[in-house]
Amino acid sequence: QKEVEQNSGPLSVPEGAIASLNCTYSDRGSQSFFWYRQYSGKSPELIMFIYSNGDKEDGRFTAQLNKASQYVSLLIRDSQPSDSATYLCAVPSGGSNYKLTFGKGTLLTVNP
């Protein structure tokens, strides 16, 4: 099993809909989880991080963590065309909190 897996997409949603992005990880010892957004030709930027089981909300973004199922998701409510980007899930792995392993990313397109 790959260390961090994401549904590769592409995922296409209409403007105003909820976009749901999923990520599973293999290292049960992972304690922190990060979601990055990367626009085409740009660098990744952090949009959410979560450490505890449950939901964490920040504006239109909600991160959901289930450590028992080794699953972390990102929900984007009221999706906007400006949300169109690749979303990368990142999890510490290899026994080091310093080493982030990134998923391959999910390309999201929000259609006006």
Next chain:
Amino acid sequence: DTAVSQTPKYLVTQMGNDKSIKCEQNLGHDTMYWYKQDSKKFLKIMFSYNNKELIINETVPNRFSPKSPDKAHLNLHINSLELGDSAVYFCASAYSYNEQFFGPGTRLTVL
């Protein structure tokens, strides 16, 4: 006021040449990273330094040599460039093992 900066932004060179990429952060972070993002957009860690000490050294050809003269700088030198080295190289920094902040990237093209 740029947080993490890299130079150059673009680098086009011939196979066999040696080149360097520089990275600087003004966030006061103690940890810096080099990542490689290939044509399929897969982002993979290469090296990490914490307080100028190498703490992560992934399976990278020894043609790649990082150097951290101080906590705010991390450079990457690449010897004998090969076609497969063409990619975007990102520098990132963090305070300890917290959230990482990325630089704008250096697009390396080897001809």
